[in-house]
Amino acid sequence: xxxxxxxxxxxxxxxxxxxxxxxxxxxxxxxxxxxxxxxxxxxxxxxxxxxxxxxxxxxxxxxxxxxxxxxxxxxxxxxxxxxxxxxxxxxxxxxxxxxxxxxxxxxxxxxxxxxx
Numbered sequence: 001x002x003x004x005x006x007x008x009x010x011x012x013x014x015x016x017x018x019x020x021x022x023x024x025x026x027x028x029x030x031x032x033x034x035x036x037x038x039x040x041x042x043x044x045x046x047x048x049x050x051x052x053x054x055x056x057x058x059x060x061x062x063x064x065x066x067x068x069x070x071x072x073x074x075x076x077x078x079x080x081x082x083x084x085x086x087x088x089x090x091x092x093x094x095x096x097x098x099x100x101x102x103x104x105x106x107x108x109x110x111x112x113x114x115x116x
Contacts, residue, residue, distance in 0.1 A: 001026045001027055001105075002024055002025070002026045002027055002028065002030065002031060002097055002099065002105040003024070003025045003026045003105075004022055004023070004024055004095050004096075004097065004105055004106065004107035004108075005022070005023050005025075005107065005108075006020065006021065006022045006093070006094075006095050006107040006108065006109065006110045007020070007021050007022075007023075007110065008020040008021050008110060009093060009110030009111045009112045010111075010112070010113070011113045011114075011115065012085055012112075012113070012114055013114070013115070013116050014085060014086060014087060014114055014115075014116055015084060015085065016085050016114070017081070017082060017083045017084075017085065018082045018085065018112060019079060019080070019081050019082070020036065020079065020080040020082070020093055020095075020110060020112075021077055021078075021079050022034070022036075022077060022078045022079075022095030022107055023075065023076060023077045024076040024077070024078075024097060024105075025076065027099070028076040030099040030100055030101070030103075031053070031076070031097045031098075031099055031100075032052060032053050032097075032098055032099060032100050033050050033051070033052050033053070033097065033098045034050065034051055034071055034078040034095070034096070034097045034098075035047070035048070035049060035050030035051065035058075035069070035078070035095070035096050035097075035098075036048040036049050036050075036069065036078070036080045036093055036094070036095060036096070037093070037094045037096055038089075038091035038092065038093045038094065038112075039091055039092050039094065039109075040090070040091045040092075045094065046060065047060050048060055048063055048067065048069075048080065048093070049063065049067055049069040049080060050069070051069045051070070051071050051078065053073075055071070057069055062088075063082075063089075066082065066083050066084045066085075067080060067081065067082050067083070068080070068081040068083075069081075078095065078097075080093070082112070085112075085114045086114060087114045087115060088114075089112060089114050090112060090113050090114050090115070091111075091112060092109040092110065092111050092112075093109065093110050093111075093112050094106055094107055094108075094109045095107035
């Protein structure tokens with residue numbers, strides 16, 4: 001089992017920045033891919049960015065050039081640096097990890113609100 005604890009959400013003005021963190025505990029040796037997803041009340045949960053154990057990254061087109069995902073293996077933590085935030089980035093952001101046996105684990109979610 002893997003437990004995930006997210007932090008770093010909040011209210012920010014358009015053009016501002018936030019950094020999300022997701023710390024994993026438990027069977028962290030089993031983790032392969034870590035990533036961030038987001039969901040609004042109107043939409044399904046969607047991919048934001050992922051990073052593999054080897055450091056390969058993948059981003060949704062809507063965040064390319066603005067968001068950066070990174071990973072600290074020693075701390076079993078994944079980060080999402082979000083710059084140039086837009087109102088349409090407002091959502092609940094969820095951390096997700098996938099283990100080598102393809103089991104998925106989700107965090108509890110953290111609210112990001114971009115508004116003036």
